[in-house]
Amino acid sequence: MDDAIALRGLVVDRGGRRVLDGIDAAVPRGSVTGLLGPSGSGKTTLMRAVVGVQVITAGTVTVLGAPAGSSQLRHRVGYLTQAPSVYADLTVRENARYFAALHGRGRAEADRAVTDVGLAAAAGQLVGTLSGGQRSRASLACALVGEPELIVLDEPTVGQDPVLRADLWSRFHALAATGTTLLVSSHVMDEAARCDRLLLIREGRLIADDTPDGIRSTTGVDDLDEAFLRLIRASEAGRAGEAS
Amino acid sequence: MNPRILSSTVVRILRQLRHDRRTVALLVVVPTVLLTLVYYMYADQPTPPGQPATFDRIALVMLGFFPFIIMFLVTSIAMLRERTTGTLERLLTTPLGKTDLLFGYGIAFGLAGAVQATVASAVAYWIFDLDTAGSAGLVIMIAVLNAVLAVALGLLCSAFARTEFQAVQFMPVVVAPQLLLCGLFVPRDEMAGWLQVISDLLPLSYAVEALQEVGAHAEPTGTMWRDAAVVAGAAVLALVLAAATLRRRSG
Numbered sequence: 001m002d003d004a005i006a007l008r009g010l011v012v013d014r015g016g017r018r019v020l021d022g023i024d025a026a027v028p029r030g031s032v033t034g035l036l037g038p039s040g041s042g043k044t045t046l047m048r049a050v051v052g053v054q055v056i057t058a059g060t061v062t063v064l065g066a067p068a069g070s071s072q073l074r075h076r077v078g079y080l081t082q083a084p085s086v087y088a089d090l091t092v093r094e095n096a097r098y099f100a101a102l103h104g105r106g107r108a109e110a111d112r113a114v115t116d117v118g119l120a121a122a123a124g125q126l127v128g129t130l131s132g133g134q135r136s137r138a139s140l141a142c143a144l145v146g147e148p149e150l151i152v153l154d155e156p157t158v159g160q161d162p163v164l165r166a167d168l169w170s171r172f173h174a175l176a177a178t179g180t181t182l183l184v185s186s187h188v189m190d191e192a193a194r195c196d197r198l199l200l201i202r203e204g205r206l207i208a209d210d211t212p213d214g215i216r217s218t219t220g221v222d223d224l225d226e227a228f229l230r231l232i233r234a235s236e237a238g239r240a241g242e243a244s
Numbered sequence: 245m246n247p248r249i250l251s252s253t254v255v256r257i258l259r260q261l262r263h264d265r266r267t268v269a270l271l272v273v274v275p276t277v278l279l280t281l282v283y284y285m286y287a288d289q290p291t292p293p294g295q296p297a298t299f300d301r302i303a304l305v306m307l308g309f310f311p312f313i314i315m316f317l318v319t320s321i322a323m324l325r326e327r328t329t330g331t332l333e334r335l336l337t338t339p340l341g342k343t344d345l346l347f348g349y350g351i352a353f354g355l356a357g358a359v360q361a362t363v364a365s366a367v368a369y370w371i372f373d374l375d376t377a378g379s380a381g382l383v384i385m386i387a388v389l390n391a392v393l394a395v396a397l398g399l400l401c402s403a404f405a406r407t408e409f410q411a412v413q414f415m416p417v418v419v420a421p422q423l424l425l426c427g428l429f430v431p432r433d434e435m436a437g438w439l440q441v442i443s444d445l446l447p448l449s450y451a452v453e454a455l456q457e458v459g460a461h462a463e464p465t466g467t468m469w470r471d472a473a474v475v476a477g478a479a480v481l482a483l484v485l486a487a488a489t490l491r492r493r494s495g
């Protein structure tokens with residue numbers, strides 16, 4: 001089993017609307033895979049399905065060889081929600097230590113996770129008093145602290161300054177180099193180039209599943225933004241063709 | 245349930261409380277202020293012959309009310325916050341079990357209720373000369389059971405609230421009928437039959453009866469232990485139902 005995540009015919013309906021419409025995709029182990037698409041395209045829903053908190057309508061989601069959400073995976077998967085889900089009335093360090101304890105890790109690991117996201121200086125500060133970017137890094141520390149095999153990050157770099165964003169991406173690659181799998185969503189196309197593989201979704205459908213270079217050569221353009229635009233146009237033309 | 249996860253959850257909830265000093269102050273001070281009001285309300289009222297002094301009768305039951313009302317509110321809001329900030333969803337992707345979380349709240353806020361009940365009882369006994377035939381320790385024990393019951397009901401009700409407005413509205417729905425029918429305002433055996441039936445179904449009625457037993461008897465009575473067991477059983481039942489309504493997956 002080489003894939004960390006395998007999606008087969010994944011369909012999800014939320015509030016009477018089809019949010020994911022038959023996704024087939026695989027995420028290889030030990031890589032950074034970018035999940036890209038505009039806001040509302042279904043990125044968060046797909047990630048929720050992978051961590052096993054989303055009710056799915058049809059299809060299968062296999063994570064690290066087990067069905068998504070099964071209890072053995074809870075030790076092995078880390079999840080960063082899009083809105084920072086940490087306790088605002090605890091300090092950064094207290095948050096990290098709590099999530100560390102849930103994963104059977106100690107204070108040293110918690111403090112290291114806080115340092116890794118560049119919050120060592122703010123470790124004793126209440127999360128509620130932090131800036132938006134710091135708060136989201138505090139949340140990231142809590143996702144990394146359990147040293148999971150698969151890390152699912154929903155827009156981890158929103159609101160971060162460019163230097164920190166570069167730091168975080170190099171940390172993601174360092175983790176991947178040790179065999180960790182990362183699924184990272186973003187709606188910023190310049191981050192796409194930093195990924196090993198890309199999944200592009202739009203309106204609940206997968207339009208591309210390739211490496212950045214693969215996408216460049218398929219579309220014949222160097223700029224990923226432009227490449228995505230061509231892929232979207234091509235898929236729309238294809239669907240229009242199906243319909244007529 | 246996992247002891248390590250349960251205990252870190254208890255510590256985490258108590259830390260959150262500790263950072264909120266104003267809430268801690270309110271938890272401790274408000275019961276004392278209300279007891280003072282009740283004391284002076286009844287200070288000049290004649291005691292009906294053959295009955296305990298009115299302040300003794302009311303203050304004893306109030307010592308059971310405070311943790312019940314306040315812990316219900318605190319828990320409903322705390323749990324709703326876990327839902328709306330996404331921490332609950334995140335917790336449910338970790339090795340934490342649902343019972344670790346629910347019993348964590350039960351224990352943490354039960355401890356907070358114990359502190360509150362101890363301070364309020366100390367004030368009632370030492371400053372306002374509350375007189376009960378039974379021991380103050382039993383009064384505190386029943387107050388703590390009430391706190392745990394309130395936490396359990398708060399956790400259960402929070403599953404049905406989507407917003408803070410709804411959560412707060414559960415307080416009159418869940419708490420007020422129990423206060424009205426518990427036997428403080430009208431003795432339970434003087435109520436209409438159908439009201440007695442409802443009163444018999446509400447756990448707070450048993451807590452109040454247990455407190456009245458402590459007030460009237462020097463030694464703990466069988467009725468008191470039975471009532472305490474009913475309150476504890478109701479708390480466990482509500483926690484189990486709360487666990488059943490907590491879903492790892494949502495739509």
